Amino acid sequence: MDDVKAVIQQAIDGIGTSPEAPAEAPKKKVRRAAKKVTRKVGPKNKVGKKAKKSAEKSAKKAPKKAKAKKEKAKKEKAKKEKAKKEKAKKEKAKKEKAKKEKAKRAKR
DSSP states (O other), X not given: OHHHHHHHHHHHXXXXXXXXXXXXXXXXXXXXXXXXXXXXXXXXXXXXXXHHHHHHHHHHHHHHHHHHXXXXXXXXXXXXXXXXXXXXXXXXXXXXXXXXXXXXXXXX
């Protein structure tokens, strides 16, 4: 027991403070260090897990999405073509009607 006290006394003399009660660091430095640790440890793990899950899900859904995009583009193209044909049909009918009326007027 005396040996332990002697070692502790030597440590106190060498360092200037007792090893049982170390000197306190300034609060700002402690807070700054704590913030760094929380930034490095906390969010990364959660974000990593979420990102991994979403990447897995998007990989599974990718073929379906690609297929859906192709189908949508195909439908839009068909819709445009149909509208174009109808417009041409209406114009043709309009021209024929105008031609008939012109012929009627010529007869009178």
